[in-house]
Amino acid sequence: MTQVLIAGGGPVGLAAAVELGRRGIDCVVVEPRTEVSHARPRCKTVNVRTMEHLRRWGVADRLRARAPLSPAYSSDVVFCTSLTGRELARFTGVLGLTPQGDRFPEVGQQAPQFVLEELLREMVDELDTTTLVLGRRVVDVVQDDDGVTVTVVGPDGVAEQITADHVIGCDGPRSRVRECLGADYVGEHALRPNFGMVFRAPGLAERVRHGPAVQYWTVNPGAPALLGPLDEVGTWWIIAFGVDRETGEREGAAILDAAVGEAVGATVLSTDPWTARMQLVDTARVGRVFLAGDAAHLNPPFGGHGMNTGFGDAVDLGWKLAAVLQGWGGPALLDSYEAERRPVQDRVIRAAAENMRTLSIDLLDDDLDRDTPAGDTARRSARERIEATKDAEFHALDLVLDLDLAGSPVVAAGTGRRLPHRWLPDGRSLYDVLGDGFTLLTPPGADVTALTDACASQGVPLTVAEVLEDRADPVLVRPDHHVAWSGSHLPDDVSALVGRVTGRPPS
Numbered sequence: 001m002t003q004v005l006i007a008g009g010g011p012v013g014l015a016a017a018v019e020l021g022r023r024g025i026d027c028v029v030v031e032p033r034t035e036v037s038h039a040r041p042r043c044k045t046v047n048v049r050t051m052e053h054l055r056r057w058g059v060a061d062r063l064r065a066r067a068p069l070s071p072a073y074s075s076d077v078v079f080c081t082s083l084t085g086r087e088l089a090r091f092t093g094v095l096g097l098t099p100q101g102d103r104f105p106e107v108g109q110q111a112p113q114f115v116l117e118e119l120l121r122e123m124v125d126e127l128d129t130t131t132l133v134l135g136r137r138v139v140d141v142v143q144d145d146d147g148v149t150v151t152v153v154g155p156d157g158v159a160e161q162i163t164a165d166h167v168i169g170c171d172g173p174r175s176r177v178r179e180c181l182g183a184d185y186v187g188e189h190a191l192r193p194n195f196g197m198v199f200r201a202p203g204l205a206e207r208v209r210h211g212p213a214v215q216y217w218t219v220n221p222g223a224p225a226l227l228g229p230l231d232e233v234g235t236w237w238i239i240a241f242g243v244d245r246e247t248g249e250r251e252g253a254a255i256l257d258a259a260v261g262e263a264v265g266a267t268v269l270s271t272d273p274w275t276a277r278m279q280l281v282d283t284a285r286v287g288r289v290f291l292a293g294d295a296a297h298l299n300p301p302f303g304g305h306g307m308n309t310g311f312g313d314a315v316d317l318g319w320k321l322a323a324v325l326q327g328w329g330g331p332a333l334l335d336s337y338e339a340e341r342r343p344v345q346d347r348v349i350r351a352a353a354e355n356m357r358t359l360s361i362d363l364l365d366d367d368l369d370r371d372t373p374a375g376d377t378a379r380r381s382a383r384e385r386i387e388a389t390k391d392a393e394f395h396a397l398d399l400v401l402d403l404d405l406a407g408s409p410v411v412a413a414g415t416g417r418r419l420p421h422r423w424l425p426d427g428r429s430l431y432d433v434l435g436d437g438f439t440l441l442t443p444p445g446a447d448v449t450a451l452t453d454a455c456a457s458q459g460v461p462l463t464v465a466e467v468l469e470d471r472a473d474p475v476l477v478r479p480d481h482h483v484a485w486s487g488s489h490l491p492d493d494v495s496a497l498v499g500r501v502t503g504r505p506p507s
């Protein structure tokens with residue numbers, strides 16, 4: 001018996017376990033993979049918003065310390081005919097890798113997905129409340145009014161049953177939990193194949209003509225591709241566009257030579273064929289069972305949003321489930337999970353699909369590498385097209401940070417946005433003064449007794465922080481940094497406000 005069973009210990013399942021476990025909720029994560037594989041690094045962009053959550057958990061520096069590329073390595077994306085060929089276009093300050101004054105407290109971090117997963121596994125191990133059950137998979141989920149019974153099978157085929165108050169299906173694209181719920185993805189599947197590889201090429205960084213960058217988009221017929229360093233000691237990743245598994249396995253070395261623009265003698269360490277999908281599940285909740293991460297939504301990887309969006313799901317659901325299980329959150333809080341996350345997921349899918357409309361393979365032109373007037377014209381027109389179509393992919397902080405839950409049933413009218421970040425006069429981040437529960441930000445000496453009393457009487461954890469300037473309006477902030485209420489004076493019925501933001505209908 002556990003309070004929450006999480007199917008799948010990928011980044012999203014582990015993040016959900018950490019969010020719940022830190023709040024004292026007992027959870028079990030069931031994950032078939034005993035080891036975190038380094039073969040498919042997939043996510044490289046841990047975005048600013050995910051870094052804000054890692055900071056909230058006190059581990060942002062732990063991720064940075066083990067990430068093989070520091071943010072100082074580069075914040076450029078280069079389009080070129082090859083790594084040793086001509087530069088076509090360059091974007092700087094990409095992917096939130098450079099500070100922007102008050103806008104956020106943590107820059108993004110380039111880190112292979114396995115680095116983040118290993119950190120999250122460690123965190124789950126460190127929490128007394130969370131248990132990671134490795135080498136087992138969820139095969140069945142049945143619920144009734146009292147709870148959920150989950151059947152789990154080990155490598156020996158022996159089945160055991162675990163009961164839980166709630167289940168979160170974080171078991172990825174082929175989610176068994178989703179099947180058990182009878183839920184389905186709705187959306188499209190791209191037709192073009194892509195072939196991923198991780199390869200070793202020591203000394204390659206020194207041969208690159210364009211200097212350090214986190215991504216190089218190569219535009220040549222032998223390798224319309226996207227590649228970048230995984231570390232500073234010669235390990236690289238590449239996605240070859242339009243290449244199927246068979247061709248990739250056969251011609252991997254030739255593709256790498258074409259991307260570099262000369263023979264590189266690279267060693268292919270692993271391969272990863274994939275196709276893009278733009279899909280959102282028709283329902284992400286049935287009763288006591290929820291879906292999060294790739295089990296609920298899939299988007300093309302361009303812009304680096306899939307894992308980060310799933311991380312946002314885990315945080316949103318994590319604090320709400322904890323509130324309900326601790327008795328201070330009501331049913332509307334759980335209803336709000338889909339209401340709040342679906343618009344975010346949908347927006348991400350649409351943005352990522354737009355990013356996919358122009359890839360290196362769409363920019364090919366026979367003249368691009370020619371030292372002729374036709375070559376100059378081809379390069380100019382490629383640059384114009386790249387600048388017109390790709391900027392939004394690399395400078396997407398509006399998508400990442402300007403998360404607005406205005407339509408949510410559990411925020412007061414006119415609020416719901418992510419609390420605008422700023423640095424306090426004493427150098428602290430505004431986010432660092434927020435408590436684990438709700439936080440009321442006020443000017444010095446404001447009388448907010450009615451709200452503190454209402455929270456106390458309803459058992460709602462509240463921190464009061466007198467950090468706003470004189471005469472500023474108080475702001476009530478949720479555990480996930482979103483503004484639940486703000487106004488020049490407290491409403492007459494403060495209990496109703498507290499009821500609304502904690503999902504309890506008025507009594």
Ligand SMILES: Cc1cc2nc3c(=O)[nH]c(=O)nc-3n(C[C@H](O)[C@H](O)[C@H](O)COP(=O)(O)OP(=O)(O)OC[C@H]3O[C@@H](n4cnc5c(N)ncnc54)[C@H](O)[C@@H]3O)c2cc1C
Binds near residue numbers: 010176
């Ligand atoms: C080429 C590429 C690049 C990408 N780059 C980025 C990026 O830069 N930024 C970004 O944010 N995202 C990126 N993504 C997307 C990212 O990899 C996924 O969104 C992310 O892995 C989703 O995490 P998840 O935990 O939801 O699912 P998964 O990572 O798929 O984890 C699901 C887990 O469930 C387990 N599981 C499966 N079946 C069961 C079962 N029956 N019972 C229990 N457990 C089960 C699996 O073993 C797995 O560990 C990229 C994807 C690709 C393909």
